[in-house]
Amino acid sequence: MKTPYDSALSDFFSGNEEHKLLLHNTYGPAEEMPLWYFFRSYEEMPDLEKMALSVCEGRVLDVGAGTGCHALVLQHWGHEVVALDTSQEAMRIAKESGIENAVCHDFFSYTAAPFDTLLCLMNGIGFIGRLSSLRVFLKKASELLGEEGQIIVDSSDISYLYEASVKPLDSYYGEVSFQYEYRGKRGDWFDWVYIDADTLTVEADALGWHTYILHEENDQYLARLIRKK
Template structure:
């Protein structure tokens, strides 16, 4: 079991109060309290509540984690499918009562159509690199109905470079993380934070309209619709 899944499993079983640590490529380690993965609707920020309110039709929750967003959507009688690549996260979602859960990589999902693709908690992060945005949007177009939408949030992390020069060999929102739990370290993985101006520009060139629905400091919520 990977470090991330082990931490989720322990918390779900009531075996730990420890946090999940995130070692970063840009600074000091950051603690991710495990309860945050299991939060209720009342505990969600306004940005996430708005995101859930604009979901329509058949919904695909991409990188659903423990399924906290999907549970809210299901509670309000939405038709939602939750997918994640972490096996124990999938088990947690099933045990929590979600009806439609898949242990699935987004890019390998086939022969299904959705009206909304939901990507929350810096939801584009999993693509890792800016040059994978085109692949993501191509796959989104394949999975979406004719008038479907992508709902996602991300952050502009330029504040990390207020006193330092941005990297010249890559987009500054490309970072790497490593989970650490109870002294055990996982593999490093790539993550993408995409500022809204770059998203709007890149998406426009790839044939998508972008609408910024909400902003909270450096974080924003966006809706993408195919032109």
């Protein structure tokens, strides 16, 4: 049975744009998630994402690839790319869109190494759910990357959500939960984490990684992580 997220992607891909995909959250009112955003061309991508694609090297694992818009650009540029996502529908669409290697699989149990670049866009590192899971993510990244491999990731500082209130004391303030709704049906809640640049730098350093901030725009940033030698 398709999730609301899968159904929304399927409808949009087949030309049905009648219904809205809503994203409920734990910090405010539900928001509409524009479906076209999952199907962007290179020209429609923000500068941050264009920069992220330009610094990818060698064999690329696009983690949380969705419908494959980033992987498609990299593939066109001549990279060997694996688009990885847990959504079967997203991977079906990616294949039909021309992605040669679209794999429906969980990141933490994926083993087809080595890669030169792990790419995590659209606040992509957020799928780890909790700041405490960064250690597990980086350990798995080490297993998947070659000796000179890199992680290219973007995230955001969402401290602006707490300008009128106190940040939580019992958890990292970037940890939130989301729930998709489509055609009146709601999916399961899932955890997500936005990691501010300073926290990522400090936490990654303690875990054996250098963090280089490549671009900052408003509350969002792009970073490259490379293992210490």
